[in-house]
Amino acid sequence: MDRSSPSRSRRLAPIVAVAAAAALTLAGCASAHGGKKAEEAAQNASAGKANTPRMTVALVTHQAPGDTFWDTVRKGAEAAAAKDNIKLVYSADPNAGNQANLVQNAVDQKVDGIAVTLAKPDAMKGVIGKAEQSGIPVVGLNSGLSDWKKLGMLEFFGQDESVAGEAFGDKLNTTGAKKIVCVIQEQGNVGLTQRCDGVQKTFKGTTETLYVNGTDMPSVRSTITAKLKQDSSIDTVVTLGAPFALTAVQSVGDAGSKAKVATFDLNKDLVKAVQNGSIEFAVDQQPYLQGYLAVDALWLYKYNGNYSGGGVQPVLTGPAFVDKSNVDKVAEFAAKGTR
Amino acid sequence: MSMAQQAEPALGRPPASGPKESDGRTARRPLALRLLARPEVGVFLGAAAVLVFFLIAAPAVRQGSSMATILYQSSTIGIMALPVALLMIGGEFDLSSGVAVISSALTASMLSYQLTLNVWTGVIVALVVSLAIGFFNGWLVVKTGLPSFLITLGTFLILQGVNLAVTKLVTGNVATDDISDMDGFAQAKKIFASSFDVGGVQVKITVVWWLVFAALATWVLLRTKYGNWIFAVGGNKESARAVGVPVTFTKISLFMLVGLGAWFVGMHNLFSFNTVQSGEGVSNELIYIAAAVIGGCLLTGGSGSAIGSVFGAFMFGMVNQGIVYAGWNPDWFKAFLGVMLLGAVLINQWVQRTATRR
Numbered sequence: 001m002d003r004s005s006p007s008r009s010r011r012l013a014p015i016v017a018v019a020a021a022a023a024l025t026l027a028g029c030a031s032a033h034g035g036k037k038a039e040e041a042a043q044n045a046s047a048g049k050a051n052t053p054r055m056t057v058a059l060v061t062h063q064a065p066g067d068t069f070w071d072t073v074r075k076g077a078e079a080a081a082a083k084d085n086i087k088l089v090y091s092a093d094p095n096a097g098n099q100a101n102l103v104q105n106a107v108d109q110k111v112d113g114i115a116v117t118l119a120k121p122d123a124m125k126g127v128i129g130k131a132e133q134s135g136i137p138v139v140g141l142n143s144g145l146s147d148w149k150k151l152g153m154l155e156f157f158g159q160d161e162s163v164a165g166e167a168f169g170d171k172l173n174t175t176g177a178k179k180i181v182c183v184i185q186e187q188g189n190v191g192l193t194q195r196c197d198g199v200q201k202t203f204k205g206t207t208e209t210l211y212v213n214g215t216d217m218p219s220v221r222s223t224i225t226a227k228l229k230q231d232s233s234i235d236t237v238v239t240l241g242a243p244f245a246l247t248a249v250q251s252v253g254d255a256g257s258k259a260k261v262a263t264f265d266l267n268k269d270l271v272k273a274v275q276n277g278s279i280e281f282a283v284d285q286q287p288y289l290q291g292y293l294a295v296d297a298l299w300l301y302k303y304n305g306n307y308s309g310g311g312v313q314p315v316l317t318g319p320a321f322v323d324k325s326n327v328d329k330v331a332e333f334a335a336k337g338t339r
Numbered sequence: 340m341s342m343a344q345q346a347e348p349a350l351g352r353p354p355a356s357g358p359k360e361s362d363g364r365t366a367r368r369p370l371a372l373r374l375l376a377r378p379e380v381g382v383f384l385g386a387a388a389v390l391v392f393f394l395i396a397a398p399a400v401r402q403g404s405s406m407a408t409i410l411y412q413s414s415t416i417g418i419m420a421l422p423v424a425l426l427m428i429g430g431e432f433d434l435s436s437g438v439a440v441i442s443s444a445l446t447a448s449m450l451s452y453q454l455t456l457n458v459w460t461g462v463i464v465a466l467v468v469s470l471a472i473g474f475f476n477g478w479l480v481v482k483t484g485l486p487s488f489l490i491t492l493g494t495f496l497i498l499q500g501v502n503l504a505v506t507k508l509v510t511g512n513v514a515t516d517d518i519s520d521m522d523g524f525a526q527a528k529k530i531f532a533s534s535f536d537v538g539g540v541q542v543k544i545t546v547v548w549w550l551v552f553a554a555l556a557t558w559v560l561l562r563t564k565y566g567n568w569i570f571a572v573g574g575n576k577e578s579a580r581a582v583g584v585p586v587t588f589t590k591i592s593l594f595m596l597v598g599l600g601a602w603f604v605g606m607h608n609l610f611s612f613n614t615v616q617s618g619e620g621v622s623n624e625l626i627y628i629a630a631a632v633i634g635g636c637l638l639t640g641g642s643g644s645a646i647g648s649v650f651g652a653f654m655f656g657m658v659n660q661g662i663v664y665a666g667w668n669p670d671w672f673k674a675f676l677g678v679m680l681l682g683a684v685l686i687n688q689w690v691q692r693t694a695t696r697r
Contacts, residue, residue, distance in 0.1 A: 029401075030454075030456055030522075031455050031521040031523065033521050034452070034517075034518060035518070036452075036453045036454065056559065063623075065503050065617070066503050066619065067618055067620045071512055071513040090664060174503070187673060189670065202472065208669075209670075210663065210669055211673075215618070215620060217413070217608060217612065217616075217619065218415040219412055221611075222408045223412075223611075226399075226660040226663040229399050229402065229404065229405050229408065230399040230666055243514070243616055244611075250612075254408065255404075256404070264429060269517050269613070269614060271475045272517075280604075337512040
């Protein structure tokens with residue numbers, strides 16, 4: 001920005017020197033294990049491409065920045081867009097008011113279709129109505145299972161969080177768990193609360209809830225450790241996101257507890273943990289599928305008038321269980337970050 | 340750069356006078372009151388009150404291993420709260436410190452993984468990057484004269500976006516790849532994220548580093564020329580400059596110290612959890628600042644202590660974990676946390692007022 005001062009270059013000199021030294025050490029410091037080299041180039045499934053005219057679809061979610069789950073949703077949506085000759089406009093904001101503005105933005109752009117999540121349905125009511133008035137088809141995904149029909153949306157792709165929680169509880173009953181702690185990484189998130197409530201509904205033992213600060217892993221780790229120490233009768237830790245499950249495994253070790261860990265949602269490290277037995281099972285709502293189907297559905301609607309579920313029934317993408325018995329099948333896809 | 344500012348009366352409370360010295364101004368006041376007037380004593384009593392409270396309310400806290408967990412949580416806050424406290428004494432503060440921790444961890448992780456290098460290379464480059472972020476903050480604050488609130492809010496947003504965008508660009512995901520099987524990992528883990536046995540209790544190494552850094556920061560602050568500079572630039576920048584304190588150097592180096600802390604905690608996160616999610620770290624900056632303020636640092640600068648931030652961080656960790664150990668209804672978690680912290684700060688303030696009242 002400013003190169004006029006000679007004293008600055010003198011001050012920068014040590015920094016440059018350090019950087020140069022670092023660069024020099026790079027050559028001699030190659031790791032013989034792991035790393036990018038170990039990761040074989042993922043073979044891209046190259047499906048055929050639609051020859052329909054290019055259309056634009058907006059995908060508007062309530063993703064918080066840097067969340068692995070939403071990244072997978074987006075990847076699914078991008079795959080469908082690439083296949084259907086669709087220009088995908090992705091935007092997200094965890095704040096409901098801001099998310100509504102993003103939908104309004106898509107309506108203003110006169111896109112050919114909108115896919116939207118309904119984490120806070122009331123806030124989205126107005127803008128979705130506007131989209132429909134402008135003749136833009138709107139589909140729902142991920143959250144809003146009980147509201148998409150009321151809002152006049154075309155179809156819905158997702159998992160019923162309560163149903164997933166209930167299935168989770170059933171599965172826990174077969175593992176012989178007696179007392180579980182359900183770890184919520186974001187206080188006040190409706191979907192996460194529904195999961196824990198669902199688990200509690202079908203699980204025959206005792207359920208406790210624990211809130212942790214999801215943006216601070218050391219804090220997550222010590223809080224779960226504290227809980228396990230406070231109540232040594234807890235035999236299973238239930239987490240609601242893959243990174244928290246992996247951290248919970250460390251907490252169990254720290255606390256010297258024998259508790260098992262089971263979780264909602266997947267990522268590639270979690271798949272490894274299921275393979276090596278440190279995590280019992282994961283329930284997967286297949287976020288890739290949600291993103292893919294929502295975008296693909298808008299294409300089908302435009303060019304063939306189809307809509308899944310006939311506009312009455314939602315299309316459920318989960319819950320699918322991943323445990324030792326089927327994890328190897330999932331592993332190769334998870335390695336690519338799409339499962 | 341003389342030592343003339345050592346006894347600079349215009350700069351408010353003379354920092355270098357330890358409790359043992361008596362220089363006529365404090366001689367008439369009893370020792371107990373003089374001790375109580377130290378900025379860290381209030382928070383020490385507050386932290387002690389919280390500790391006693393939870394020792395009574397939560398039986399699980401009485402185990403050694405529980406204390407190790409509490410100290411672990413406190414240490415990851417406390418290691419950052421130390422440079423943040425020094426920076427605040429120097430009259431500035433840094434909103435980017437929470438995400439800077441994650442920036443550092445992401446740099447080390449992605450560089451090592453993508454280029455398949457020994458992880459130490461990533462660790463060293465991350466250090467350079469962290470110091471550069473600190474330098475950038477400090478340089479911009481000094482050059483523009485704008486409030487550090489604005490500058491570091493900008494850096495905070497930049498880093499938050501860069502963390503996400505670069506990670507996505509480089510790895511194709513929003514989290515980094517697992518580097519735990521790479522060369523140098525085990526070695527680095529020993530330094531940044533191991534634990535050791537003390538009488539059957541597993542203690543995390545961050546606790547040791549935290550105390551070492553706290554001792555170092557306290558010594559620097561109270562016994563070195565640089566420490567005097569910090570108080571001087573925080574108290575009154577212009578008069579500090581007038582007596583020959585290198586204001587620019589002091590401020591920029593303080594921001595770089597925060598960078599150093601961010602690097603250290605970032606490395607702990609990386610070697611403790613093997614991967615890093617790019618969205619983490621947000622809002623932790625407020626916890627670091629809170630620990631420093633609870634520890635007796637003035638928001639306006641010029642006063643405070645390093646050791647106070649240790650008790651501040653401990654109090655935060657104690658309350659955070661104590662609520663869990665006590666098994667209270669978790670729906671109230673945040674509310675409990677807020678009430679306990681406010682209560683402790685009020686005790687702190689009351690002690691200070693009582694002690695300094697004439």
